[in-house]
Amino acid sequence: MEKIILDGNVVAQNIKDQLKGRIESLQNNGITPCLATILVGNNPSSETYVRMKGNACKKLGINSIRVHLPEETTTIELLETIRELNEDPTVHGILLQHPVPAQIDERMAFEAIDIRKDVDGVTSAGYGQTALGFGNYPSCTPAAIMEIIKYYKISLEGKHAVVVGRSPILGKPVSALLLNENATVTTCHSKTANLPDILKQADIVVAAVGKPKFIQGSWLKEGSVVLDAGYNKGNIGDIDYESCYEAAGAITPVPGGVGPVTISMLLKHTVDSAENNLF
Numbered sequence: 158m159e160k161i162i163l164d165g166n167v168v169a170q171n172i173k174d175q176l177k178g179r180i181e182s183l184q185n186n187g188i189t190p191c192l193a194t195i196l197v198g199n200n201p202s203s204e205t206y207v208r209m210k211g212n213a214c215k216k217l218g219i220n221s222i223r224v225h226l227p228e229e230t231t232t233i234e235l236l237e238t239i240r241e242l243n244e245d246p247t248v249h250g251i252l253l254q255h256p257v258p259a260q261i262d263e264r265m266a267f268e269a270i271d272i273r274k275d276v277d278g279v280t281s282a283g284y285g286q287t288a289l290g291f292g293n294y295p296s297c298t299p300a301a302i303m304e305i306i307k308y309y310k311i312s313l314e315g316k317h318a319v320v321v322g323r324s325p326i327l328g329k330p331v332s333a334l335l336l337n338e339n340a341t342v343t344t345c346h347s348k349t350a351n352l353p354d355i356l357k358q359a360d361i362v363v364a365a366v367g368k369p370k371f372i373q374g375s376w377l378k379e380g381s382v383v384l385d386a387g388y389n390k391g392n393i394g395d396i397d398y399e400s401c402y403e404a405a406g407a408i409t410p411v412p413g414g415v416g417p418v419t420i421s422m423l424l425k426h427t428v429d430s431a432e433n434n435l436f
Protein backbone atom coordinates (compact mmCIF):
# COMPACT_ATOMS: atom_id res chain seq x y z
CA MET A 158 0.00 0.00 0.00
CA GLU A 159 1.24 3.48 -0.86
CA LYS A 160 2.44 5.46 2.13
CA ILE A 161 1.00 8.97 2.45
CA ILE A 162 2.87 11.90 3.94
CA LEU A 163 0.23 14.22 5.34
CA ASP A 164 1.70 17.53 4.22
CA GLY A 165 0.67 20.29 6.63
CA ASN A 166 2.10 23.04 4.42
CA VAL A 167 -0.27 22.06 1.59
CA VAL A 168 -3.28 21.98 3.93
CA ALA A 169 -2.27 25.29 5.53
CA GLN A 170 -1.89 26.99 2.12
CA ASN A 171 -5.28 25.70 1.05
CA ILE A 172 -6.90 27.28 4.13
CA LYS A 173 -5.06 30.58 3.55
CA ASP A 174 -6.09 30.63 -0.14
CA GLN A 175 -9.71 30.35 0.92
CA LEU A 176 -9.31 33.22 3.39
CA LYS A 177 -7.91 35.79 0.91
CA GLY A 178 -11.24 36.67 -0.74
CA ARG A 179 -13.03 36.76 2.61
CA ILE A 180 -10.47 39.20 4.04
CA GLU A 181 -10.82 41.42 0.94
CA SER A 182 -14.61 41.53 1.31
CA LEU A 183 -14.28 42.46 4.97
CA GLN A 184 -11.81 45.21 4.07
CA ASN A 185 -14.19 46.53 1.41
CA ASN A 186 -16.71 46.88 4.23
CA GLY A 187 -14.23 48.78 6.41
CA ILE A 188 -13.33 45.86 8.67
CA THR A 189 -9.81 44.48 9.00
CA PRO A 190 -9.71 41.23 10.98
CA CYS A 191 -7.49 41.65 14.03
CA LEU A 192 -5.84 39.12 16.32
CA ALA A 193 -4.43 40.24 19.67
CA THR A 194 -1.76 38.01 21.19
CA ILE A 195 -0.72 38.33 24.81
CA LEU A 196 2.70 37.09 25.84
CA VAL A 197 3.65 37.17 29.51
CA GLY A 198 7.34 36.87 30.34
CA ASN A 199 10.34 35.87 28.28
CA ASN A 200 9.93 32.22 27.35
CA PRO A 201 11.96 32.04 24.07
CA SER A 202 9.73 29.35 22.48
CA SER A 203 6.61 31.36 23.29
CA GLU A 204 8.23 34.47 21.82
CA THR A 205 8.94 32.53 18.61
CA TYR A 206 5.36 31.19 18.41
CA VAL A 207 3.88 34.67 18.94
CA ARG A 208 6.20 36.14 16.29
CA MET A 209 5.26 33.38 13.82
CA LYS A 210 1.55 34.04 14.41
CA GLY A 211 2.04 37.80 13.95
CA ASN A 212 3.97 37.28 10.71
CA ALA A 213 1.32 34.91 9.36
CA CYS A 214 -1.37 37.54 10.07
CA LYS A 215 0.62 40.25 8.32
CA LYS A 216 1.18 38.16 5.18
CA LEU A 217 -2.56 37.70 4.78
CA GLY A 218 -3.67 41.26 5.61
CA ILE A 219 -4.89 40.49 9.12
CA ASN A 220 -3.97 43.06 11.79
CA SER A 221 -2.10 41.76 14.78
CA ILE A 222 -1.66 43.48 18.12
CA ARG A 223 1.10 42.09 20.26
CA VAL A 224 0.87 42.74 23.99
CA HIS A 225 4.07 41.75 25.79
CA LEU A 226 3.78 41.85 29.59
CA PRO A 227 6.71 41.50 32.01
CA GLU A 228 7.59 38.21 33.73
CA GLU A 229 6.35 39.51 37.12
CA THR A 230 2.83 40.39 35.86
CA THR A 231 0.07 39.52 38.37
CA THR A 232 -3.19 37.76 37.58
CA ILE A 233 -5.08 41.03 38.21
CA GLU A 234 -2.87 42.92 35.76
CA LEU A 235 -3.33 40.25 33.11
CA LEU A 236 -7.10 40.26 33.66
CA GLU A 237 -7.11 44.02 33.11
CA THR A 238 -5.29 43.61 29.77
CA ILE A 239 -7.78 40.94 28.70
CA ARG A 240 -10.70 43.18 29.73
CA GLU A 241 -9.36 46.02 27.57
CA LEU A 242 -9.00 43.71 24.56
CA ASN A 243 -12.48 42.26 25.17
CA GLU A 244 -13.88 45.79 25.03
CA ASP A 245 -11.89 46.90 21.99
CA PRO A 246 -14.28 46.63 19.01
CA THR A 247 -11.38 46.45 16.53
CA VAL A 248 -10.07 43.21 18.09
CA HIS A 249 -11.73 40.02 16.83
CA GLY A 250 -9.58 37.32 18.40
CA ILE A 251 -7.57 37.10 21.62
CA LEU A 252 -4.82 34.56 22.13
CA LEU A 253 -3.10 34.24 25.50
CA GLN A 254 0.16 32.39 24.81
CA HIS A 255 0.54 29.34 27.04
CA PRO A 256 2.35 28.73 29.40
CA VAL A 257 2.16 31.83 31.59
CA PRO A 258 4.51 32.38 34.57
CA ALA A 259 3.68 30.33 37.68
CA GLN A 260 2.30 33.20 39.79
CA ILE A 261 -0.56 33.70 37.32
CA ASP A 262 -3.84 31.82 37.64
CA GLU A 263 -3.89 30.63 34.03
CA ARG A 264 -7.39 29.16 34.20
CA MET A 265 -8.79 32.42 35.56
CA ALA A 266 -7.06 34.34 32.77
CA PHE A 267 -8.38 32.00 30.05
CA GLU A 268 -11.91 32.25 31.48
CA ALA A 269 -11.72 36.07 31.26
CA ILE A 270 -11.53 35.95 27.44
CA ASP A 271 -14.85 36.93 25.83
CA ILE A 272 -16.28 33.74 24.27
CA ARG A 273 -16.91 35.68 21.04
CA LYS A 274 -13.15 36.37 20.80
CA ASP A 275 -11.97 32.98 22.12
CA VAL A 276 -10.43 31.94 18.79
CA ASP A 277 -8.26 29.24 20.42
CA GLY A 278 -11.07 27.55 22.35
CA VAL A 279 -9.42 27.97 25.75
CA THR A 280 -12.45 28.99 27.82
CA SER A 281 -14.52 26.28 29.48
CA ALA A 282 -17.51 27.51 27.46
CA GLY A 283 -15.50 27.14 24.22
CA TYR A 284 -14.39 23.65 25.21
CA GLY A 285 -17.94 22.71 26.19
CA GLN A 286 -19.26 23.88 22.84
CA THR A 287 -16.57 21.88 21.03
CA ALA A 288 -17.45 18.77 23.02
CA LEU A 289 -21.17 19.19 22.30
CA GLY A 290 -20.50 19.70 18.60
CA PHE A 291 -21.46 23.34 18.12
CA GLY A 292 -19.80 26.71 18.60
CA ASN A 293 -17.36 28.48 16.37
CA TYR A 294 -13.85 27.99 17.57
CA PRO A 295 -12.39 24.68 18.74
CA SER A 296 -8.76 24.93 19.93
CA CYS A 297 -6.54 25.49 16.92
CA THR A 298 -4.32 22.40 17.13
CA PRO A 299 -7.28 19.98 17.48
CA ALA A 300 -9.01 21.88 14.66
CA ALA A 301 -5.83 21.55 12.56
CA ILE A 302 -5.71 17.79 13.12
CA MET A 303 -9.34 17.49 11.98
CA GLU A 304 -8.60 19.68 8.95
CA ILE A 305 -5.72 17.41 7.88
CA ILE A 306 -7.98 14.37 8.27
CA LYS A 307 -10.67 16.08 6.18
CA TYR A 308 -8.26 17.31 3.49
CA TYR A 309 -6.85 13.82 2.96
CA LYS A 310 -10.36 12.27 3.09
CA ILE A 311 -9.43 9.90 5.91
CA SER A 312 -12.55 8.15 7.08
CA LEU A 313 -13.22 8.21 10.82
CA GLU A 314 -16.55 6.47 11.13
CA GLY A 315 -16.21 3.29 13.17
CA LYS A 316 -12.43 3.68 13.35
CA HIS A 317 -10.55 3.33 16.63
CA ALA A 318 -8.75 6.60 17.37
CA VAL A 319 -6.23 6.65 20.20
CA VAL A 320 -5.23 10.07 21.51
CA VAL A 321 -2.12 10.12 23.70
CA GLY A 322 -2.49 13.18 25.95
CA ARG A 323 -5.44 14.81 27.70
CA SER A 324 -4.52 18.48 28.04
CA PRO A 325 -7.39 21.01 27.94
CA ILE A 326 -6.21 22.59 24.68
CA LEU A 327 -5.15 19.47 22.83
CA GLY A 328 -5.82 15.91 23.98
CA LYS A 329 -9.30 16.46 25.40
CA PRO A 330 -10.76 18.62 22.62
CA VAL A 331 -9.29 16.48 19.81
CA SER A 332 -10.79 13.41 21.49
CA ALA A 333 -14.17 15.17 21.51
CA LEU A 334 -13.88 16.22 17.84
CA LEU A 335 -12.97 12.67 16.77
CA LEU A 336 -15.89 11.28 18.77
CA ASN A 337 -18.24 13.79 17.13
CA GLU A 338 -17.11 12.37 13.76
CA ASN A 339 -18.10 8.86 14.88
CA ALA A 340 -14.67 7.47 15.69
CA THR A 341 -14.42 5.22 18.73
CA VAL A 342 -12.01 7.15 20.91
CA THR A 343 -9.57 6.09 23.61
CA THR A 344 -7.80 8.93 25.44
CA CYS A 345 -4.53 7.93 27.09
CA HIS A 346 -2.43 9.82 29.65
CA SER A 347 0.50 9.39 32.01
CA LYS A 348 -1.38 6.92 34.22
CA THR A 349 -2.55 4.71 31.33
CA ALA A 350 -1.45 1.10 31.70
CA ASN A 351 -0.12 -0.84 28.70
CA LEU A 352 -0.03 2.07 26.26
CA PRO A 353 1.71 0.03 23.50
CA ASP A 354 -1.08 -2.60 23.66
CA ILE A 355 -3.73 0.09 23.25
CA LEU A 356 -1.87 1.71 20.36
CA LYS A 357 -1.68 -1.69 18.61
CA GLN A 358 -5.47 -1.48 18.25
CA ALA A 359 -5.49 2.06 16.85
CA ASP A 360 -6.50 2.91 13.28
CA ILE A 361 -5.77 6.58 14.01
CA VAL A 362 -3.11 7.80 16.45
CA VAL A 363 -2.86 11.38 17.74
CA ALA A 364 0.38 12.09 19.62
CA ALA A 365 -0.01 14.98 22.08
CA VAL A 366 2.38 13.95 24.83
CA GLY A 367 5.01 16.69 24.98
CA LYS A 368 7.85 14.14 25.01
CA PRO A 369 10.27 13.96 22.07
CA LYS A 370 10.20 10.71 20.04
CA PHE A 371 7.95 9.09 22.65
CA ILE A 372 5.74 6.87 20.48
CA GLN A 373 7.58 3.98 18.85
CA GLY A 374 6.81 2.37 15.50
CA SER A 375 6.75 -1.09 17.13
CA TRP A 376 3.69 0.04 19.17
CA LEU A 377 1.63 0.83 16.05
CA LYS A 378 -0.77 -1.26 14.02
CA GLU A 379 0.49 -1.72 10.46
CA GLY A 380 -1.04 0.91 8.15
CA SER A 381 -2.37 3.22 10.87
CA VAL A 382 -2.76 6.98 10.39
CA VAL A 383 -0.40 8.89 12.67
CA LEU A 384 -0.88 12.59 13.46
CA ASP A 385 1.93 14.07 15.52
CA ALA A 386 0.96 17.29 17.33
CA GLY A 387 4.22 17.28 19.28
CA TYR A 388 6.66 20.11 18.88
CA ASN A 389 9.78 19.81 20.99
CA LYS A 390 13.13 21.54 21.00
CA GLY A 391 15.07 20.93 17.76
CA ASN A 392 11.90 20.49 15.63
CA ILE A 393 11.23 17.04 17.06
CA GLY A 394 7.75 15.58 17.37
CA ASP A 395 6.24 13.28 19.99
CA ILE A 396 6.70 10.22 17.77
CA ASP A 397 9.86 8.44 16.75
CA TYR A 398 9.45 9.40 13.09
CA GLU A 399 11.79 6.84 11.53
CA SER A 400 10.21 3.77 13.15
CA CYS A 401 6.64 5.16 12.96
CA TYR A 402 7.11 5.95 9.25
CA GLU A 403 7.84 2.26 8.62
CA ALA A 404 4.67 1.10 10.36
CA ALA A 405 2.21 3.85 9.42
CA GLY A 406 0.02 4.06 6.32
CA ALA A 407 -0.12 7.85 6.59
CA ILE A 408 1.91 10.17 8.78
CA THR A 409 2.49 13.87 9.52
CA PRO A 410 6.11 15.08 9.52
CA VAL A 411 7.58 17.50 12.08
CA PRO A 412 8.13 20.22 11.04
CA GLY A 413 5.61 20.70 8.23
CA GLY A 414 2.72 18.71 9.69
CA VAL A 415 0.25 19.87 12.33
CA GLY A 416 2.15 23.11 13.17
CA PRO A 417 1.51 25.18 10.02
CA VAL A 418 -2.13 24.07 9.93
CA THR A 419 -2.57 25.22 13.55
CA ILE A 420 -1.50 28.73 12.56
CA SER A 421 -3.86 28.72 9.56
CA MET A 422 -6.74 27.66 11.81
CA LEU A 423 -5.98 30.59 14.10
CA LEU A 424 -6.15 32.93 11.11
CA LYS A 425 -9.38 31.30 9.94
CA HIS A 426 -11.02 31.64 13.36
CA THR A 427 -10.00 35.32 13.49
CA VAL A 428 -11.58 35.93 10.07
CA ASP A 429 -14.70 33.98 11.12
CA SER A 430 -14.94 36.19 14.20
CA ALA A 431 -14.53 39.39 12.15
CA GLU A 432 -17.32 38.21 9.84
CA ASN A 433 -19.54 37.54 12.81
CA ASN A 434 -18.56 41.08 13.85
CA LEU A 435 -20.69 41.14 16.96
CA PHE A 436 -18.64 43.69 18.84
Ligand code: NAP
Binds near residue numbers: 348364365
Ligand atom coordinates in the same frame (compact mmCIF):
# COMPACT_ATOMS: atom_id res chain seq x y z
P1 NAP B 1 0.76 18.93 28.17
O1 NAP B 1 -0.22 19.91 28.68
O2 NAP B 1 2.08 18.78 28.83
O3 NAP B 1 0.04 17.50 28.18
C1 NAP B 1 0.74 16.32 27.89
C2 NAP B 1 -0.18 15.14 28.03
O4 NAP B 1 0.58 13.97 27.79
C3 NAP B 1 -0.78 15.01 29.44
O5 NAP B 1 -2.15 14.70 29.35
C4 NAP B 1 0.01 13.85 30.05
O6 NAP B 1 -0.74 13.04 30.94
C5 NAP B 1 0.34 13.02 28.82
N1 NAP B 1 1.54 12.22 29.08
C6 NAP B 1 2.71 12.60 29.62
N2 NAP B 1 3.54 11.55 29.75
C7 NAP B 1 2.87 10.48 29.27
C8 NAP B 1 3.18 9.10 29.15
N3 NAP B 1 4.37 8.61 29.56
N4 NAP B 1 2.27 8.28 28.62
C9 NAP B 1 1.07 8.74 28.21
N5 NAP B 1 0.71 10.05 28.31
C10 NAP B 1 1.60 10.90 28.83
O7 NAP B 1 1.08 19.17 26.64
P2 NAP B 1 0.18 19.85 25.47
O8 NAP B 1 0.09 21.31 25.66
O9 NAP B 1 -1.08 19.06 25.28
O10 NAP B 1 1.14 19.59 24.23
C11 NAP B 1 1.46 18.29 23.79
C12 NAP B 1 2.45 18.38 22.64
O11 NAP B 1 1.87 19.12 21.58
C13 NAP B 1 3.75 19.12 22.98
O12 NAP B 1 4.80 18.51 22.27
C14 NAP B 1 3.51 20.52 22.49
O13 NAP B 1 4.71 21.19 22.15
C15 NAP B 1 2.70 20.24 21.26
N6 NAP B 1 1.84 21.33 20.81
C16 NAP B 1 1.89 21.60 19.50
C17 NAP B 1 1.10 22.59 18.97
C18 NAP B 1 1.16 22.81 17.49
O14 NAP B 1 0.70 23.83 17.01
N7 NAP B 1 1.70 21.85 16.74
C19 NAP B 1 0.26 23.33 19.80
C20 NAP B 1 0.19 23.02 21.15
C21 NAP B 1 1.01 22.01 21.64
P3 NAP B 1 -1.33 13.58 32.37
O15 NAP B 1 -2.56 14.37 32.01
O16 NAP B 1 -1.62 12.35 33.13
O17 NAP B 1 -0.24 14.44 32.95
